[in-house]
Amino acid sequence: MSETVDLEDPGATPAAASGVPAQRERPLDVLIALTRSDLRARYGRGASQLVKWVLEPVALVGVYLLLRVVIFDRGGHAVGLSIACSIVPFQIVLLSTGSAMNCVSFREPILLNMRFNRMLLPLSSLLTETLAFGASFGLLALMMILYGVAPTWWILLLPVVVAATVALAIGIAYPAALVGVWFPDARLFAIQFLRILYFAAPGLVALSEIHGRAHELFKLNPLTGLFEAYRDIILFGRAPSFWMLLYPVGVGLVLLLIFVPIYRREQNHFAKVIGA
């Protein structure tokens, strides 16, 4: 099972550089194998995996609940559930971004040793965190029970809202991976920037509780639509506005269009940077 490959074009993808044909034939297998190994490296093995998955969003909700109820002395309707509706989607965006920024350096021993489809690295980071995201849905269910919020038919739109979340996260994953390679010292700053975006969106309070110029400015943040869409279908039992889903998906697509071609070119040189 051999093949002949030429590297006539110096700018060609690494897929043209040598003769191991596998990943072009089995990208799904490669993606799943990378994700499985990511999950083990990130969350450990056995029952502790699930505990860690569930506890992370619970701990985050607890922190913000404390911030809002105790520090800011603001109550409100099902405040814990309202915050969970922003924390859960924020988790996937934040964690997949952090994971994508490290996806190249984390794979250093393999990247320096063999050719494989490196386009899949940010995707596997996203998939890893999406699985973690799935586990945190238990938190939303728990909060609904605690606050006595009954589900409506609109909750059936949850897969659509999740898809919009993933679309934004995948759009961010490729530039995040490049930032991790280009400016490794800036990874922490990038994560802090994302945390700022959470507060520049209706994370702690619903958009309807924010007034004036901030109300309009927050709409520019792609996280805003996601947070509001989760609240609409889970907390308020109503249809989300069209823009709430379309805008983050659009931002994700634009990022993909810009950064996937750049990532494709740059991946040829990853081993030069991390192997030095």
Add this chain to the structure above:
Amino acid sequence: MNAAIHARGIGIRFLFDRDRRPVTPMRARLGFGGGEAWGFHDLSFSIGPGEGVALIGPSGSGKTTLLRALAGVVSPDAGTLTVQGRIASLLSVEAGVMAVLTGRENAHLLGVLAGLSRAEADARVEDIRERSKLGEHFERPVLSYSQGMRARLGFSVAEEIKPDILLLDEVHEALDHEFRNFVQQRAEEILAAGGIVIAAGHDHPMLERLCGRALHLERGTLRADGPFTEIQQAYLAQV
């Protein structure tokens, strides 16, 4: 098996930022550029079926970079490289394995990355465990392994993809004598079947057993190409 490698004027260029850290081309264009250097340049050679080739030269001469180019880990920035055959490579002291994963998890992951389906990789894990002779360590994270154990694991996985071309960079030097004999035997089988073995390192007796031909690299250029003994003697005479 008709393994073959043809290189015409190939080169690998490194770009640096102002702190002399290597950067990618786009990062260099974003600013703070600090110059460039060639890992090797203008290399031309052909390697045919059944050839064992040693890369000889001092540290920094371009041996590892050349092996990475042949493995497809980096793409040449100049010239034309044609590779025919299925490649297995062990190009770092880490032997291409992830420290946080167990031997079993590495075997599965590397098998899939090398071209096996997940089902095939699962089915062959026991063979890899057997071949690596890692015993109970196979179920433990690789970070508890010695360098030699990592090399055993890496080589055992590489073996599973039935390579036509075997690339070795010093990793074999970390192996104990028993496993070295196994590597040598497998290298001979690959050569006998019309494959190619390319090895770099400083253990010349080991290289001589694997390779009848040598490329002498110096400061990123090909200084000499010929029979191993001849090239080795010329190299040792100058150092």
